[in-house]
Amino acid sequence: MRKGRATPARSKLPLALGSAASNVIALRIRSMPAAYKLQVLQDRIEIASSANDGLIQGVQTLRQLLANTRRVWTMPQIVIEDSPRLAWRGLMLDCSRTFLSLSYLKRTIDRMSFYKLNVLQLHLTDDQGWRIEIKAHPKLTSVGSRFASRFAGERGGYYSQDEIRDLVRYAAERGVTIVPEIEMPGHALAALAAYPELSCTGGPFEIFPFFSGPNIVEDVFCLGNESTFHLLEDVLEEVSALFPGRYIHLGGDECPKTRWKTCPKCQARVRTEGLRDESDLQGYLIGRMGRFLDARHKQVIGWDEVAEGGAAPGATVMIWRGLDAVPALAKAGHDVVLSPTTNCYLDYRQSDLPQEQGEGSKPVPLDKVYSFDPLPNGIGDDVRIHVLGAQAAMWTHYARTDDAVDRQIYPRLVALAEAFWTPRELRHWPEFQQRLEVHCRRLANMGVSLGINFRTDPGVWAAPARSEP
Ligand SMILES: [Zn+2]
Numbered sequence: 001m002r003k004g005r006a007t008p009a010r011s012k013l014p015l016a017l018g019s020a021a022s023n024v025i026a027l028r029i030r031s032m033p034a035a036y037k038l039q040v041l042q043d044r045i046e047i048a049s050s051a052n053d054g055l056i057q058g059v060q061t062l063r064q065l066l067a068n069t070r071r072v073w074t075m076p077q078i079v080i081e082d083s084p085r086l087a088w089r090g091l092m093l094d095c096s097r098t099f100l101s102l103s104y105l106k107r108t109i110d111r112m113s114f115y116k117l118n119v120l121q122l123h124l125t126d127d128q129g130w131r132i133e134i135k136a137h138p139k140l141t142s143v144g145s146r147f148a149s150r151f152a153g154e155r156g157g158y159y160s161q162d163e164i165r166d167l168v169r170y171a172a173e174r175g176v177t178i179v180p181e182i183e184m185p186g187h188a189l190a191a192l193a194a195y196p197e198l199s200c201t202g203g204p205f206e207i208f209p210f211f212s213g214p215n216i217v218e219d220v221f222c223l224g225n226e227s228t229f230h231l232l233e234d235v236l237e238e239v240s241a242l243f244p245g246r247y248i249h250l251g252g253d254e255c256p257k258t259r260w261k262t263c264p265k266c267q268a269r270v271r272t273e274g275l276r277d278e279s280d281l282q283g284y285l286i287g288r289m290g291r292f293l294d295a296r297h298k299q300v301i302g303w304d305e306v307a308e309g310g311a312a313p314g315a316t317v318m319i320w321r322g323l324d325a326v327p328a329l330a331k332a333g334h335d336v337v338l339s340p341t342t343n344c345y346l347d348y349r350q351s352d353l354p355q356e357q358g359e360g361s362k363p364v365p366l367d368k369v370y371s372f373d374p375l376p377n378g379i380g381d382d383v384r385i386h387v388l389g390a391q392a393a394m395w396t397h398y399a400r401t402d403d404a405v406d407r408q409i410y411p412r413l414v415a416l417a418e419a420f421w422t423p424r425e426l427r428h429w430p431e432f433q434q435r436l437e438v439h440c441r442r443l444a445n446m447g448v449s450l451g452i453n454f455r456t457d458p459g460v461w462a463a464p465a466r467s468e469p
Pocket of ligand 1 (some may be wrong): 224265299
């Protein structure tokens, strides 16, 4: 029995380690086709799996089955054999635009594990802040994690390498792998504020909160400057050592080419590398970083822009703009992770209610999230094998606190977790709505701040306000 450490029991049920044959929760590693098998019998509970992560999933199912009726804990006698539909079931948190506390990240990992999500992508760098300590280049955090002095009230900060190691260990104990994202070549203003000589113009630059500047900053890494590559390689060297997982996310999205067009160094790079024009520079960067990471047994993943123009061969692609691109990418040999704005962007508004916060011209309501089908009927096996999984995204342009992030994420993340795990034919919206009430009570007990319409108007659960059918 290993119960207790991996999943702190908020039930406060006393569970001691032992080897008795009855009145126990027995965890066993043994070979089996399912991810885990849970048996609740008259005198014992057994959870078996061929892997540790399966045991964690079985324990989480057990926790979900526990019911407290008049102070008595009960559970139905049941046998469950279960496997996930998708191997990659992720959540991306943007801790650059809004620096999220370490304790918030740990609470999020607890909740992810409870809902069997297994990948937490941390968006660690962007225009609004560099959030991870890099020993070789200390100004990335001493300068790059702080807003300009005229924004003194805004929350800056970064995670030390010791904190990252602690977080990685905490996540692994709960069956969650952390994928770090280091943005390049765009969304790099925080790095350029620290090292302006790595830009095309030389700067100087200052870091501003999202609400006071443009969404897309035209100053990006200068790719004609060899020092840019040295810094990025130093960063990826340290990041590779900190995160034991296979994937390193290099961003690659929304990079304007304006500065590269007029930069003599960038234009010289285009000529010496035989590129068509400056739009191929991004592909050159991702390809070069991909080879660097390949030698360290890491796999590059990037937003779908990395597949444009001179696409990096072998890069895994995280698709945010539209799923139409999936078949062609798969046929070109790219693995993909699906995170379309239409179903997976939880920073978008949940409804058309006037008090609703969030981005997007169209809301992403709960039923639309729930109906997401990452593997629709009709896609061929040749495409299917390249779909690693799917991921929720939470950008923090507007959500300025841990609680505000919670209100965007929940309860929609519960619906997405089910869409990632359960085949479409086993999902049923009216039945999910009934279960959601229990989920929301549980989430509230876990200390989650629920979305505004779920706090103020339970009737909205049945009929989310929205602008389209
Ligand atoms: Zn340049």
